[in-house]
Amino acid sequence: MGKTLFEKIWESHIVVEKQNGPSLIYIDRHLVHEVTSPQAFDGLRMNKRKVRRPDLTIATMDHNVPTNDRSLPILDQTSAVQIQTLEKNCKDFGIKLFDINSPNQGIVHVIGPQLGITLPGTTIVCGDSHTSTHGAFGALALGIGTSEVEHVLTSQTLWLEKPKSFEIKVEGKRKNPHAVTAKDIVLSIIKNIGTGGGTGTVIEYRGQGITDLSMEQRMTICNMSVEAGSRAGLIEPDEKAFDYLRGRQYTPKNYESLVDNWKEHLKTDSDAKFEKQFTLNINDIAPQVSWGTNPGMTCDVTESIPSPDEFSKGDPNQKKSAEKALEYMDLEPGTPITDIKIDRVFIGSCTNARLEDLIEASKVIKKQKISTNVKAMVVPGSQMVKKEAEELGLDKIFINANFEWREAGCSMCLGMNPDILSPGERCASTSNRNFEGRQGTGGRTHLVSPVMAAAAAIKGHFVDVRELDLS
Amino acid sequence: MEPFKKVKSIITPLDQVNVDTDQIVPKQFLKLVHKSGFGKFLFYNWRYDENEKIKPDFVLNDSKYNNSKILVTGDNFGCGSSREHAIWALLDYGFSVIIAPSFADIFFSNCFKNGFLPISLDQKIVEKLQQEVDIIEVDLETQIIKTSSEEISFKIDPYKKKILLEGLDDIAQTLQFENKISEFERKSKVPSVL
Numbered sequence: 238m239g240k241t242l243f244e245k246i247w248e249s250h251i252v253v254e255k256q257n258g259p260s261l262i263y264i265d266r267h268l269v270h271e272v273t274s275p276q277a278f279d280g281l282r283m284n285k286r287k288v289r290r291p292d293l294t295i296a297t298m299d300h301n302v303p304t305n306d307r308s309l310p311i312l313d314q315t316s317a318v319q320i321q322t323l324e325k326n327c328k329d330f331g332i333k334l335f336d337i338n339s340p341n342q343g344i345v346h347v348i349g350p351q352l353g354i355t356l357p358g359t360t361i362v363c364g365d366s367h368t369s370t371h372g373a374f375g376a377l378a379l380g381i382g383t384s385e386v387e388h389v390l391t392s393q394t395l396w397l398e399k400p401k402s403f404e405i406k407v408e409g410k411r412k413n414p415h416a417v418t419a420k421d422i423v424l425s426i427i428k429n430i431g432t433g434g435g436t437g438t439v440i441e442y443r444g445q446g447i448t449d450l451s452m453e454q455r456m457t458i459c460n461m462s463v464e465a466g467s468r469a470g471l472i473e474p475d476e477k478a479f480d481y482l483r484g485r486q487y488t489p490k491n492y493e494s495l496v497d498n499w500k501e502h503l504k505t506d507s508d509a510k511f512e513k514q515f516t517l518n519i520n521d522i523a524p525q526v527s528w529g530t531n532p533g534m535t536c537d538v539t540e541s542i543p544s545p546d547e548f549s550k551g552d553p554n555q556k557k558s559a560e561k562a563l564e565y566m567d568l569e570p571g572t573p574i575t576d577i578k579i580d581r582v583f584i585g586s587c588t589n590a591r592l593e594d595l596i597e598a599s600k601v602i603k604k605q606k607i608s609t610n611v612k613a614m615v616v617p618g619s620q621m622v623k624k625e626a627e628e629l630g631l632d633k634i635f636i637n638a639n640f641e642w643r644e645a646g647c648s649m650c651l652g653m654n655p656d657i658l659s660p661g662e663r664c665a666s667t668s669n670r671n672f673e674g675r676q677g678t679g680g681r682t683h684l685v686s687p688v689m690a691a692a693a694a695i696k697g698h699f700v701d702v703r704e705l706d707l708s
Numbered sequence: 709m710e711p712f713k714k715v716k717s718i719i720t721p722l723d724q725v726n727v728d729t730d731q732i733v734p735k736q737f738l739k740l741v742h743k744s745g746f747g748k749f750l751f752y753n754w755r756y757d758e759n760e761k762i763k764p765d766f767v768l769n770d771s772k773y774n775n776s777k778i779l780v781t782g783d784n785f786g787c788g789s790s791r792e793h794a795i796w797a798l799l800d801y802g803f804s805v806i807i808a809p810s811f812a813d814i815f816f817s818n819c820f821k822n823g824f825l826p827i828s829l830d831q832k833i834v835e836k837l838q839q840e841v842d843i844i845e846v847d848l849e850t851q852i853i854k855t856s857s858e859e860i861s862f863k864i865d866p867y868k869k870k871i872l873l874e875g876l877d878d879i880a881q882t883l884q885f886e887n888k889i890s891e892f893e894r895k896s897k898v899p900s901v902l
Binding site: 252253255257258259261263265266272273275276279280284286289290292293294295300301313315316318319322333354356359364365366380381382383384385387388391392393394396398400432433436437463466467468487489490491495531554555557558561651652653660670672673674675678679 | 723724725726728730731734735736738739740741742743753758782783784787788789790791792795810812813814817818821822865866867868878879882883885888889892893896898899900901902
């Protein structure tokens with residue numbers, strides 16, 4: 238029987254295999270950031286251990302960095318200490334760091350591919366659940382905890398149970414690909430399979446709906462695999478993937494011979510069997526808006542807030558969970574999504590802060606200003622994205638519309654830095670999680686695509702972007 | 709890591725599904741660079757209101773659960789962020805066992821690195837356990853939970869059981885395979901980053 242792409246990558250990275258239980262898997266790339274690494278480096282020091290492969294390890298600071306003027310000091314002392322700790326750890330253990338002043342600084346999952354560090358067929362880990370993003374290039378990319386960060390730093394390996402393989406086929410063609418985006422595809426998937434639908438699996442996204450997408454859109458899809466509970470999500474690499482990585486700053490010198498090898502080997506065999514399957518047809522899908530406190534609580538922009546009974550379909554736990562979500566979100570069942578007024582707009586995060594996201598969002602603006610009741614910000618995913626966007630004049634489009642134009646970082650996606658919602662504020666956000674308090678204690682998050690977020694900023698409430706001219 | 713011992717305690721029922729790690733430890737507490745003292749941040753936004761006053765109707769604020777070591781909760785516990793701070797907070801608060809119908813993958817694997825036992829049981833059994841008011845006993849050695857009225861057996865991967873019972877250092881175990889790792893590296897064609 239044939240093998241899936243995931244199985245091939247898994248098997249080619251087994252260092253030790255046991256009859257029962259986990260396998261020891263080799264890790265090709267380890268990305269490190271300031272929040273989940275300090276305790277791991279402490280562990281190394283305590284046990285007098287070294288970093289085994291500093292040449293396979295790259296660090297940056299993203300979660301906790303301010304996004305305002307980089308020449309100003311960091312006011313929050315605990316944040317400053319965490320950032321200095323990463324600097325010291327990288328220096329002591331010989332790890333390459335893209336610090337707050339580096340032109341390569343940015344969200345770890347944005348800079349990996351942009352620098353050519355992410356490669357097809359590799360295993361990639363990072364102490365961050367959205368590591369699944371790198372799967373867009375046909376890498377097996379896993380989010381890990383701090384103990385595992387320490388384990389990889391020391392041994393360049395991890396003990397892993399083999400996840401099950403999950404095929405998600407995305408069939409059909411979107412009628413208006415500027416209005417219905419990769420974000421809407423992945424939110425539709427999560428809405429259907431649920432936030433635990435992928436637990437214990439690695440998703441392989443397949444079908445025309447996926448191959449039609451650009452690399453940046455594919456990253457949006459793989460990024461949110463973890464919101465369906467999956468360990469990772471990946472896509473068979475094709476010419477688009479190979480082209481994206483060609484000629485980047487850290488693309489390997491023997492790249493073309495690697496590409497020849499990948500073309501031959503990095504495929505799911507036609508007779509391979511997946512352990513789980515789901516198919517989504519995207520011919521008629523609408524822009525999506527989340528209404529609750531997990532990404533599965535999502536509906537079409539044309540719909541109204543569902544009642545807990547409608548949402549739960551008879552499951553008492555889901556019903557209770559929807560009731561709690563509606564109370565937290567201060568929403569009434571039956572309210573049309575387009576009637577929901579917003580206070581804030583956040584265009585950013587490892588899900589949707591790449592150049593293409595910013596270009597698409599800027600098309601909505603067309604010399605309009607954001608609604609007077611709305612505060613809006615754009616936080617590019619990396620300093621490179623910021624620079625490229627500025628070369629295209631996007632910064633001026635956003636600034637003229639009264640958006641704030643910031644430096645790169647995770648920012649209001651998780652609100653570790655000063656970019657947070659105030660209690661009760663309602664935000665249209667291009668990020669990945671609408672959990673209670675995620676963007677600020679008492680803040681209310683609606684997950685949407687960049688074009689939906691930009692349109693909501695202009696109108697002050699959600700609108701169906703299919704009705705706008707986005708050419 | 710301390711070896712895992714038999715646990716005897718009343719349970720704390722947290723009757724919710726999809727409890728994410730942002731709720732277990734909110735992000736404002738992730739700036740710390742050490743592992744200790746996270747218990748006071750556990751379920752912070754559910755335990756305290758905006759003015760940092762105790763919310764009396766949240767289960768952890770009910771004093772009868774003060775010495776409970778066993779949290780019994782709903783499906784997909786620990787979803788979301790990979791933050792291991794979630795486990796450090798549960799442990800530091802006093803919990804050492806968590807029982808739910810299912811757990812998110814990263815959270816589940818983080819548990820075993822910290823001597824914390826997650827037990828996955830059928831939904832019906834979990835719902836019944838949530839009603840239990842007497843002391844129960846969780847014995848990892850025999851894989852049995854004893855309540856006042858019954859004995860419930862649970863499954864666990866033998867390697868993970870050994871790690872917990874013996875309090876093994878995962879990394880020290882791995883470094884015994886140094887030869888295999890070096891051999892893999894000699895054959896591997898993956899280029900260095902720099």
